[in-house]
Amino acid sequence: MESAVAQDDSCALVIEPRTGYVHVGWRELWAARELFYFLAWRDLKTRYAQTAIGASWALMQPLLSTLIFTLVFSYLAKVPSDGLPYPLFAFAAILPWSLFARSLERSTLSVVTEGGLIKKVYFPRLIIPISATFINLVDFAVGFLILIGMMIWYHVVPQWTVVFLPLFVAVALLTALSVSLWLSALNVKYRDVASIVPLMTQLWMFASPVLYPASLVPESIRWLYGLNPMAGVIEGFRWALLSKAPPDWSMVGVSLGVVASLLIGGVMFFRRVERTFADVI
Amino acid sequence: MTVEGLSKQYRLGTSQAQDGSLAGALARRMRQLVGRRAGPPPVDDSLWALRDVSFEIQKGEVFGVIGTNGSGKSTLLKILSRVTEPTKGRAVINGRFCGLLEVGTGFHPELTGRDNVFMSGAILGMKREEIARKFDEIVAFAEVEPFIDTPVKHYSSGMYVRLGFSVLAHMDPDILIVDEVLAVGDVRFQKKCMGKMEDVGQHGRTVILVSHDMPAITRMCSRAILLNKGQVVEAGPAHDVVNHYLHAGHIQPCAEWPDPASAPGNDSVRMRAVRVKSETGQVTDVIDIRKPVRVEIEYDILEPGQMVVAQFGFNTEEDVIAFIANDRDPVWYRRPRPVGRYISTAWIPGNFLSEGTMIVGGGLFSEDPWNEYCDVPRVVGFRVVDPGTGDTARGDVTGRWEGAVRPLLRWTTECNPFQQGG
Numbered sequence: 001m002e003s004a005v006a007q008d009d010s011c012a013l014v015i016e017p018r019t020g021y022v023h024v025g026w027r028e029l030w031a032a033r034e035l036f037y038f039l040a041w042r043d044l045k046t047r048y049a050q051t052a053i054g055a056s057w058a059l060m061q062p063l064l065s066t067l068i069f070t071l072v073f074s075y076l077a078k079v080p081s082d083g084l085p086y087p088l089f090a091f092a093a094i095l096p097w098s099l100f101a102r103s104l105e106r107s108t109l110s111v112v113t114e115g116g117l118i119k120k121v122y123f124p125r126l127i128i129p130i131s132a133t134f135i136n137l138v139d140f141a142v143g144f145l146i147l148i149g150m151m152i153w154y155h156v157v158p159q160w161t162v163v164f165l166p167l168f169v170a171v172a173l174l175t176a177l178s179v180s181l182w183l184s185a186l187n188v189k190y191r192d193v194a195s196i197v198p199l200m201t202q203l204w205m206f207a208s209p210v211l212y213p214a215s216l217v218p219e220s221i222r223w224l225y226g227l228n229p230m231a232g233v234i235e236g237f238r239w240a241l242l243s244k245a246p247p248d249w250s251m252v253g254v255s256l257g258v259v260a261s262l263l264i265g266g267v268m269f270f271r272r273v274e275r276t277f278a279d280v281i
Numbered sequence: 282m283t284v285e286g287l288s289k290q291y292r293l294g295t296s297q298a299q300d301g302s303l304a305g306a307l308a309r310r311m312r313q314l315v316g317r318r319a320g321p322p323p324v325d326d327s328l329w330a331l332r333d334v335s336f337e338i339q340k341g342e343v344f345g346v347i348g349t350n351g352s353g354k355s356t357l358l359k360i361l362s363r364v365t366e367p368t369k370g371r372a373v374i375n376g377r378f379c380g381l382l383e384v385g386t387g388f389h390p391e392l393t394g395r396d397n398v399f400m401s402g403a404i405l406g407m408k409r410e411e412i413a414r415k416f417d418e419i420v421a422f423a424e425v426e427p428f429i430d431t432p433v434k435h436y437s438s439g440m441y442v443r444l445g446f447s448v449l450a451h452m453d454p455d456i457l458i459v460d461e462v463l464a465v466g467d468v469r470f471q472k473k474c475m476g477k478m479e480d481v482g483q484h485g486r487t488v489i490l491v492s493h494d495m496p497a498i499t500r501m502c503s504r505a506i507l508l509n510k511g512q513v514v515e516a517g518p519a520h521d522v523v524n525h526y527l528h529a530g531h532i533q534p535c536a537e538w539p540d541p542a543s544a545p546g547n548d549s550v551r552m553r554a555v556r557v558k559s560e561t562g563q564v565t566d567v568i569d570i571r572k573p574v575r576v577e578i579e580y581d582i583l584e585p586g587q588m589v590v591a592q593f594g595f596n597t598e599e600d601v602i603a604f605i606a607n608d609r610d611p612v613w614y615r616r617p618r619p620v621g622r623y624i625s626t627a628w629i630p631g632n633f634l635s636e637g638t639m640i641v642g643g644g645l646f647s648e649d650p651w652n653e654y655c656d657v658p659r660v661v662g663f664r665v666v667d668p669g670t671g672d673t674a675r676g677d678v679t680g681r682w683e684g685a686v687r688p689l690l691r692w693t694t695e696c697n698p699f700q701q702g703g
Binding site (some may be wrong): 012013014016017018032034035038042045046049076116117118119120121123232275276278279 | 345359361362363364366367368369370371372373374375386387389391392396399400403404405406408409520581591
């Protein structure tokens with residue numbers, strides 16, 4: 001059946017050097033969606049193979065961070081938390097932040113990690129960073145259950161604003177993807193990138209309202225602060241779930257604009273550079 | 282399927298090194314920005330792995346691609362399977378296409394055989410329900426049914442490649458590109474692989490077979506091209522192309538110079554022939570790895586008193602020197618020889634050479650004082666094959682086995698049992 005379709009002349013495959021503007025190839029990407037599931041499924045299945053406590057590792061990191069940050073920033077440094085219990089305030093930010101940071105790191109390394117495949121068989125390369133980004137939703141979902149538990153413990157009931165939650169999760173993922181599209185492609189040729197990323201995420205965290213509320217940032221430079229898309233995401237996430245301190249919408253707007261342009265540029269850059277992946281890896 | 286003027290250029294060495302680090306690239310960009318020249322003018326360090334290759338393949342044809350290592354076969358394969366992009370030229374392919382450069386692509390060691398079949402199939406572009414439909418057939422062909430739910434890291438290398446090949450073989454593409462190295466495992470399974478490919482060809486599908494195995498090419502392919510240094514040197518009926526490859530200086534078991542004037546050497550010593558012979562004395566280009574090989578050199582000594590030593594150099598196909606052998610026959614060693622026609626034979630024991638092609642160079646020298654009468658590299662060649670009977674150095678191991686030679690050594694093992702209560 002498939003072959004009958006494929007023999008249609010309109011499906012003729014032309015292999016030639018590509019020049020200039022490279023289109024995204026949505027149709028090809030869509031046709032390979034099953035591969036996307038398979039790659040994600042493989043990563044999930046193999047990630048915790050031969051570990052004693054398996055997926056619990058996904059929880060360790062955000063929980064420990066929350067504990068330490070609570071001790072240092074709330075207990076010792078007395079950082080304000082928009083009137084929320086600090087552990088909840090911190091965890092509600094660490095969760096989307098981890099989603100973003102893990103996604104960014106994994107996705108940046110993904111193309112080089114899958115070098116073996118890239119050198120041996122053709123498939124739409126964009127699948128690799130996309131899959132490496134979205135797979136982190138699983139860890140996020142597990143962490144989210146803990147967050148719900150904490151909300152019950154602290155008697156915090158989400159308001160109608162919770163409907164915006166998926167939006168901010170999506171923006172966190174897209175931010176990670178938009179940056180990692182650039183970095184993963186660059187990493188193929190310049191392995192320096194792999195060393196820069198952990199440093200970058202660490203600095204980036206302090207430039208985002210994870211440990212402190214954005215309200216600490218002076219009003220006059222708030223819009224500038226919004227150039228960091230994660231600022232909008234984290235404020236928005238807290239607002240949507242815990243309904244305190246509505247985010248500065250102009251800041252969120254700037255964030256969305258930054259993500260959109262990074263993403264479009266990233267896809268185009270990736271498509272341009274992917275031609276040489278097999279030769280350079 | 283049409284291929285027009287396909288070319289692929291690789292950059293090597295120096296400029297890559299300059300560009301290879303982020304700092305280097307930035308520094309170069311900076312220098313360009315401020316208008317200074319970026320170091321000395323770049324030397325031409327490019328390599329055309331493929332140059333202006335054109336051919337056409339009809340639907341349902343089994344088409345062969347042959348050539349020595351480094352002739353551009355795998356680059357062609359890489360371009361056609363879209364792993365890398367050509368520098369110039371184009372290829373137009375009609376139909377569902379499958380190219381694979383390695384068996385077991387997409388296998389993950391931690392996943393079970395079952396999972397890996399789905400994974401690998403998905404990477405090759407099969408739909409989930411299609412894989413599910415063919416699953417039993419794939420597993421049966423690979424002969425790994427009892428282990429299908431075991432992680433493949435526990436598989437033997439044979440099982441691994443069998444499963445990998447099986448996924449590929451059941452893709453049912455309109456155009457299948459296969460590298461001979463894909464036909465893997467023991468001899469019996471290799472036959473099964475080749476049979477499966479022939480099957481594919483007979484069902485009106487197009488097969489491109491890349492191989493060193495000349496008998497397989499002549500048997501299966503209708504047409505073929507011969508690549509050398511990235512260019513098509515010959516195209517046509519498979520049989521003719523294979524003959525051209527075997528006899529146009531690439532590899533032949535026998536070289537003779539019937540005309541003394543054109544024979545290598547000088548007025549005192551001339552080489553007349555070099556031949557590869559089996560144990561029983563027949564000229565042959567295929568040698569059973571277990572059997573001895575005779576390589577003989579025939580030469581004329583035209584002036585009396587020469588102290589001639591014959592020499593053979595044995596190189597692997599990758600042009601690695603396996604060993605060099607000089608004539609040490611005590612009857613003639615260090616003795617001046619009378620005028621006449623001589624035949625010196627080097628006897629290479631069985632179970633010593635490595636599998637694959639051996640390229641032999643022949644020469645005639647006097648050692649003290651050093652004098653070279655003639656030296657002919659790559660004068661003859663032969664192929665050493667392991668019959669897969671298990672009584673060779675390879676034993677029951679399948680797959681790649683490195684080494685310029687492969688002697689079957691005498692092995693002894695001692696066992697000291699543990700003392701009870703000690």
